[in-house]
Amino acid sequence: MSDSNQSNEPASYTLWQLMLYFLRLGALGFGGPVALVGFMHRDLVEERKWISEADYKEGLALAQIAPGPLAAQLAIYLGFVHHRILGATVAGFAFVLPSFLMVVGLGMAYVSYGGLPWMQAVFYGVGAAVLGIMVIGAHKLSTKNIGKDRLLWAIFGVLAIVTIVTQSEIAWLFIGSGILVWLIRCKPKFGNASCAVAMPTQLPQVLPVVADPSLVLQIGLFFAKAGTFVFGSGLAIVPFLYGGVVTEHHWLNDRQFVDAVAVAMITPGPVVITTGFIGYLIAGLQGASIAAAATFFPCYLxxxxxxxxxxxxxxxxxxxxxxxxxxxxxxxAIAGSVVVIAQRSITDIPTAILAVGATALLWKFRKIPEPFVVLGAALIGLAIYPLLHP
Incomplete structure (x- = not known):
């Protein structure tokens, strides 16, 4: 590490200060991964000057190319800069903890009051609005990451179609896509020290599903695998979760899954924390803790x-x-999952209007915070759901 800025600049802040900052960001940081990484730059680089510009850029680059939710991975890296593994652990835990506690609280309320008309009304509106958020999210990601590359667009199209047809996400197609682009672009000559030598040698292994394990073990293995295949936006985990949670294991039904995605949208912190809510619905507090820990452990490691x-x-x-x-x-896969989830979330004309309206609103006003859209949809749901379901 002698060539890294990480080892040349002494820390101007304590581990305690770092923990308090990430607790605050995790509790108040709305707006999704792009907004959260922007807050970290503003607060830690520009205002407090705890982190150098070079270290921040390196952390952001790693977070963008390695599997793991973008904002959480950057937080872990920034903790590592001056305080190494202990700093990475403290920063990651502090960043995730507030939103985890929130989704567990919402999970308790959902289990206790989910049958009440007011909660059904809230999620009636929010479930439709989430589709609009996913559409805009997929558009932003494709514009930024794919551009005009025909090969990448072909991969995009194939994965979208596969997701729609199978209503699940096939993990090996992700790895296969990476290998395909590597082969076409780099044209490696196996056997000599060319492009081939730099292929990552420490890719995390996909954990197999053990025959007839306990429910907690199943939860841990599944969510560890899910966390391994999240790239960039937390929305990337949605199609993977749907395929496992709803289609394969039947832990949740379609309505519960859409509600879980909605919970992620209305709480601060990383979107991926929805795994905590899902885990709670499956196996209570123990399920929530195992699901969240298993999701974030791969990116931490x-x-x-x-x-x-x-x-x-x-x-x-x-x-x-x-x-x-x-x-x-x-x-x-995100684009394909929009179609799959829409088939179940759009149940009537009002939900169709809400989904289209949320999409149009976010398209027209690019800087509007997504939680505002979700809260507005919740209020609309409270207003119209009783009229449609007296």
Whole structure:
């Protein structure tokens, strides 16, 4: 690590101060991953000057190309800069904890009062609005990450169609997409030290599903696998979760799953924390804790392993090509999942209008905070649901 800024600049802040900052950001940070990483730059680089511009850019680059939710991974990296593994652990835990407690509280209310008309009315409106958020999210991701690359668009299209047809996400297609782009762009010559040598050698292993395990073990294995295939936006985990939680394991029904995505949209912190809500619905507090821990552990592990070596390998063409392929696949899966979820969330004309309206609103007013859209949809749901379901 001698070539890294991480080891040359002493910390101007304590571990305690770092923890308090990320607790506050996790409790009040609305707006999704892009907004959250922007807050970190504003607060930690520009205003407090705890982190150098170079270290921030390196952390952001790693968070963008490695599997893991963008904002949480950047928080872990920034904790690592001056306080190493302990700092990474404290920053990641503090960032996730507030939103985890919120989704567990919402899970308790959902289980206790989910049958009450007012809660049904809220999620009637919110479930439709979430579709609009996902549509805009997929558009932003494709514009930023795919651009005009025909190969990446082809991968996007294939994954979107596969997701719609199978109503699930096939993990090996992600890895296959990365390998395909690597082969086409780099044209590696196996057997000599060319582009091939820089293929990541520490890719996390996908944990297999054990035959007839306990429910808690099943939850841990599934969500660890889900966390391994989240690239960039937390929305990338939605199609993967749907395929496992609803289609494969039948832990939740369609309505409950859409409500879980809605919960992620109305709480601050990382979108991926919806896994805590899902875990609570499956197996109570224990399920919530296992699901959330298993989701974030892969990105934590990848960050602390990669951070000391990232300067050397992060900009290598083979690594970039591999990640570009996986990212295009993930965005295609998000687009496909919009169609799958829409088939179940749009149940009548009002929900169709809400979904289209939320999409149009976010398209027209790009800077409007997504939680405002969700809260507005909740109020509309409270107003019209009783009229339609007297």
């Amino acid at each position: 990848i960050t602390i392993i990669a951070a000391p070596h990232f300067k050397k390998w992060g900009k290598h063409p083979s690594v970039i090509a591999f990640v570009d392929g996986i990212t295009a696949a993930a965005i295609g």
